[in-house]
């Protein structure tokens with residue numbers, strides 16, 4: 001519909017002029033989860049055409065109901081005029097030098113606004129008992145902020161901070177500029193060009209940070225012909241130098257695909273997909289079970305181009321096929337599996353990272369122009385595949401990750417090579433009840449006797465770590481937890497094969513490890529899922545992504561020395577919408593595991609998950 005002739009009666013107050021009521025405006029803000037709206041967004045949320053929306057908004061500015069943040073017609077954004085009044089706002093304290101913002105009891109709406117250009121550090125900042133949310137603005141937050149214009153970002157910042165903070169704004173503006181200094185574009189003759197915003201950048205930044213073979217030849221003072229094999233390396237090098245590159249290459253997608261969703265998205269999933277479509281790249285970051293896979297399927301539908309889904313294991317490939325059929329009308333014939341014995345390219349193709357990384361299959365991926373590449377468990381992408389698949393031709397790149405934090409600090413790599421993080425605060429998801437908040441308990445298990453303790457004390461390095469991990473007293477603790485919760489499906493996670501075998505024997509349950517054949521693993525997981533199998537002992541292999549929706553109890557017997565990512569994954573096993581969720585993490589009393597356990601769980605605590613500590617003797 002394109003005129004003001006709406007049938008709701010309220011939109012056409014006098015004459016034929018289009019109108020937007022304040023109620024509609026607020027609703028549109030909430031729907032878009034944006035602090036400010038453009039005429040186009042208003043048009044999308046109401047049934048006005050874009051020119052009519054623009055006219056209606058301009059008139060509300062004249063009434064002083066709305067304020068406009070920019071005078072340039074294309075970049076104009078609108079927000080309620082009352083937001084100029086600080087008294088009407090939540091209490092916000094800005095620490096400009098530290099680039100930190102503390103908001104007392106922020107509304108979900110304020111949090112949504114902040115998450116566009118800052119990241120949540122802590123939810124218990126400020127006074128004791130307060131719910132002060134501490135946000136920090138890092139370089140990469142500004143680089144990835146989903147705004148077309150700097151002015152829109154600044155006005156969003158001002159609207160949250162209720163006023164100007166010159167130094168902070170200057171810093172933000174500076175960061176913004178850095179992220180708009182280099183661009184990769186496709187020349188009309190088909191080759192790739194690196195464009196710099198100024199001559200001096202070519203001279204300094206490029207000289208200092210790129211290798212000789214990254215560029216083939218200069219084209220002008222500000223442009224160079226790029227070696228296409230080095231695109232990922234160039235992006236990474238410039239990112240590290242503090243100049244993230246905008247990737248505006250002209251990439252064609254393959255055959256279009258036509259796919260209808262059979263599942264309605266939740267509000268936040270819709271927001272994820274929309275944000276993704278705006279940026280054409282990004283990583284959905286949400287706790288396990290928060291619906292990333294379903295949102296990814298909706299993204300495939302929205303992009304409508306040939307899609308490659310990369311997954312870490314064959315079990316996950318299988319799971320994707322099922323999910324695609326469950327949530328969309330994609331026919332089995334439209335789904336190709338590309339791994340092991342089966343190698344079929346279809347409108348939607350699922351491949352393992354392992355196969356995708358093999359030289360023998362490189363051409364298949366390189367020679368195609370995918371409309372969308374989905375990286376499942378994006379924090380899990382093996383390094384060689386990382387650089388290779390990042391240079392795959394794709395119009396859109398979508399990562400999925402429950403835990404983007406990598407111990408190496410290389411989460412930046414994920415965001416450079418795939419795209420900026422997209423996601424709700426975890427506690428928002430817990431609060432909304434979409435993901436059950438697990439109860440996590442760190443349980444300290446004493447050494448069985450002095451001998452065991454002494455052996456630990458006199459060992460060193462890896463041996464110590466292993467002795468603590470394999471403390472035999474943990475087996476008793478596992479047994480006692482299993483009998484205490486004998487009505488729950490339970491997973492016991494272990495780090496070492498010997499320990500897994502020992503625990504499995506002691507509790508008479510199967511042990512699933514990397515040595516278990518694929519078909520056997522699948523059978524066991526299925527038996528667990530479908531009902532007759534109550535307990536599984538699982539080594540690292542079962543650790544990620546395998547959908548075990550009905551685990552009501554997880555016992556992490558060892559594996560704390562692993563990465564932070566693992567701690568979250570393991571706790572995540574039980575974070576499913578169905579059933580209550582309990583996680584026990586066993587740590588040997590008086591060993592380094594104590595400290596490890598606290599640190600890992602602190603990380604979960606920061607994600608809004610409740611953690612408790614007890615001792616096994618209690």
Ligand SMILES: Nc1ncnc2c1ncn2[C@@H]1O[C@H](COP(=O)(O)OP(=O)(O)OP(=O)(O)O)[C@@H](O)[C@H]1O
Nearest residue numbers: 263264265266287288289290291292293294402545
């Ligand atoms: N919009 C929705 N409506 C109904 N059910 C949904 C919706 N989104 C997700 N679900 C269900 O919630 C469960 C978890 O969803 P999904 O598998 O997409 O989560 P995930 O974040 O990908 O989990 P993981 O990180 O473990 O892979 C699934 O059973 C899925 O069918």
